Amino acid sequence: MSNAPLLQGLSLIGYDHGSPGDSRFQASNPATGELLPQHFHAAHPSELDRAVVLAQQAAPAYAALGGSLHGAFLRGIAERLEALADELAELVPQETGLPEARVRGELARTTGQLRLFAQLAEQGDWVDARLDSAQAQRLPQPRPELRSMLQPLGPVAVFGASNFPLAFSVAGGDTASALAAGCPVVVKAHPAHPATSERVGLAIIEAARALDLPEGVFSLLFDAGISVGQALVKHPGIQAVGFTGSLRAGRALMDAAAARPHPIPVYAEMGSSNxxxxxxxxxxxxxxxxxxxxxxxxxxxxxxxxxxxxxxxxxxxxxxxxxxxxxxxxxxxxxxxxxxxxxxxxxxxxxxxxxxxxxxxxxxxxxxxxxxxxxxxxxxxxxxxxxxxxxxxxxxxxxxxxxxxxxxxxxxxxxxxxxxxxxxxxxxxxxxxxxxxxxxxxxxxxxxxxxxxGGYPTGVEVCHAMVHGGPYPAASDSRSTSVGAAALLRFARPVCYQNWPDELLPAALQAANPLGLMRMVDGQYRRDGG
CATH class of the missing domain: 3.40.309.10 (Aldehyde Dehydrogenase; Chain A, domain 2)
Structure with missing residues (x-):
């Protein structure tokens, strides 16, 4: 798993590389100011469109694979990143100035949150299945049979963060939570650490190929400026956005998403004075x-x-x-x-x-x-x-x-x-x-x-109870969190099925409860059939 191909400085469009172009850039070493030798090529508009179209095509098939394969995918990414630990410990400091110990600690956090979301996907209880039995004799009107659950939104655009080149970037919390929810992901890499982004992106592609996942479940786009990111948010195939960064950039993405003919949610964490x-x-x-x-x-x-x-x-x-x-x-x-x-x-x-x-x-x-x-x-x-x-x-x-x-x-x-x-x-x-x-x-x-x-606010534990968000402008939506188990709820929506034949329902809602989920049945939580 550690024998990854050499970096090419090209976007990853599904299972293929993008093409070289005239618009290219280099990262610099912040400790010295020197430009690093690798050139990276901004994604062409046609490549961006291809990445999103592939994600749209992959979305139904990837969602249908279920939590077991979603979890296996996330665990596969974690294993491949751990195999790259020594390489990342050398590469990341060149682009960020961060010490090796910090990089190794952040890598552990990244793989830990990947495994947390893998566990959530495999358990499946997060879908919040609810079943209300029909009441044919109820007066003044009968009640139909109603069954609801959370289902994935579809392709998600994720923006890599500057300050966490691993834990909030290509394979970071937004990507992990979206993949766990059953959503394909298109990542806009941060231009300050593109080599790190490509190396991690290749590991994700390897994990997807190993499980024969549909092409388009993951893509990675490069750009030194804002045009690719803005176009990504405006693309009609994108259904949600995950972002960590400045208020100015986050607000620009929020405005672009709201101005679409069909607006979409932007889950932006934009900092605060704490x-x-x-x-x-x-x-x-x-x-x-x-x-x-x-x-x-x-x-x-x-x-x-x-x-x-x-x-x-x-x-x-x-x-x-x-x-x-x-x-x-x-x-x-x-x-x-x-x-x-x-x-x-x-x-x-x-x-x-x-x-x-x-x-x-x-x-x-x-x-x-x-x-x-x-x-x-x-x-x-x-x-x-x-x-x-x-x-x-x-x-x-x-x-x-x-x-x-x-x-x-x-x-x-x-x-x-x-x-x-x-x-x-x-x-x-x-x-x-x-x-x-x-x-x-x-x-x-x-x-x-x-x-x-008491205590001090730095140090955000990745666990079930953590909330990393807050009222605007700390975050775009105070009802959500970008860290912790509840983060995957951002990338799902509730769907209610009324009077459907049992055999046509998603497995999570079938009477026998074949997935063994904790479900609310007529107002009571239970794991048996109902």
């Missing part, structure tokens, strides 16, 4: 340890996680001063490192400079030793300034956090009320002081998809 609230008693008792934890969280991955705590709210006083001084000290100790790409580094420095120039903002720390290395930054302002300049609370993607000094609890609550939707919100408090903050837990829950008590 506020951390420290109440007075906790601040007084634990200022130093909280500062230490914040410093580690802000600089984890050089701040290039969508859950980086970019906003810290606390009431001024002796504890606040200790927090500020300790956080400044700890961040100053962190060595600068490459950011994922020159574009990300440039956006970070521009956004940081804009905020530092704002009236009422103090730059306590800024460590940028050279053009290819970026260190942490720390800004400070007060609640009154934030309330008149809400842009100060918006995400800056990178290793920076903003301390917001509040004059009193009322000001802190005002700032929280003013915040946009968030992926996470964290509360550090003593249990005994919460009585003096009525409504605070509910307010935090109304703002974020994941609410932490």
């Amino acid at each position: 506020p951390v609230v420290v109440l007075p008693q906790s601040l007084s008792r634990h200022a130093e340890s909280i500062a230490d934890g914040l410093a580690a969280s802000v600089t984890l991955g050089n701040g290039q996680f969508c859950t980086c705590p970019g906003l810290v709210l606390a009431v001024e006083g002796e504890g606040y001063q200790r927090l500020r001084d300790r956080l400044t000290l700890q961040l100053a100790k962190v060595q600068a490192a490459p950011m994922l790409s020159a574009a990300i580094a440039g956006s970070f420095h521009d956004a940081l400079a804009t905020r530092a120039r704002q009236e009422g903002v103090v730059q306590l720390l800024c460590n940028t030793p050279g053009p290819h290395r970026t260190g942490p930054a720390l800004l400070e302002t007060d609640a009154a300034r934030v309330l008149v300049q809400p842009a100060l609370t918006h995400e800056v993607f990178g290793p920076v956090t903003v301390l917001v000094r509040c004059a009193n609890p009322a000001e802190l609550m005002q700032v929280l009320h003013s915040l946009d939707g968030q992926l996470t919100a964290t509360l550090h408090a003593e249990a005994t002081e919460l009585a003096a903050w009525p409504g605070l837990p509910a307010l935090l829950a109304s703002k974020a998809g994941r609410v932490l008590f």
Whole structure:
């Protein structure tokens, strides 16, 4: 499985490579700024169309294969990626500047989530089968027999993310959850790590071929710009979109999808400032340890996680001063490192400079030793300034956090009320002081998809209960998650069958329950026939 063919820099259209073209690009090493030697060719419009048409043709057959083969496919991808571990550990750092240990850890997360979705597909309970028996004698009108379940939407467009070249990219969570739901996937590779994308894409094709899956169950498209991505979202064969990235790019995809003659859902995770609230008693008792934890969280991955705590709210006083001084000290100790790409580094420095120039903002720390290395930054302002300049609370993607000094609890609550939707919100408090903050837990829950008590928001566990999403603009749809078992529900829709002969129903809805699913039968959950 590790003897994959050499990279060609061409899109993967079903089981074939695309063709060379005039529009080509190279990735660069963010640690040195040097261009990497491999050229990659942007997908032709005809290749994009071919990829989507193949996905449309494959969709019914792939869906009909059922959870057992869907699971085998995902497990096959995981096995092939593990066989490529040494190659990826050498390749990924060249395109991202990430250290080998991070790459190996992210690979483990990627294969772990592939196997999680494989298990969900094989078990099959996620289809939420519901059966209501006919009531022929019911008055004033009889009730028909009704049976419903979730079924795959069809071809899904997935956009590779910049900050997770494995776990949120070609074989990442969006791809894994869509494949588990029975949907073919067309991936738009991120231009910052195209070689990584091609290597992973080839592994997926190998896994599909090994199971003789219909051609078109997976394709991979290259492009250095936005034209291929926009065209992919607008293609009438695409039925849903998975995206992780900036608010600007995510909103553009949402608008393009909404403008189609037949609009489709875009499940976009677009980041947030992830506020951390420290109440007075906790601040007084634990200022130093909280500062230490914040410093580690802000600089984890050089701040290039969508859950980086970019906003810290606390009431001024002796504890606040200790927090500020300790956080400044700890961040100053962190060595600068490459950011994922020159574009990300440039956006970070521009956004940081804009905020530092704002009236009422103090730059306590800024460590940028050279053009290819970026260190942490720390800004400070007060609640009154934030309330008149809400842009100060918006995400800056990178290793920076903003301390917001509040004059009193009322000001802190005002700032929280003013915040946009968030992926996470964290509360550090003593249990005994919460009585003096009525409504605070509910307010935090109304703002974020994941609410932490203590701890720090970086680190998104892949499991059944995880929610990685939140109210707009953290995500495009607060009812969904891009991480965790529930992520595959984004790529399915409910279908109800009324008065169908049992033998013509999908197996999940047949009376004998041949798949052994947990089903709701006349309002009661059971695994036996019904």
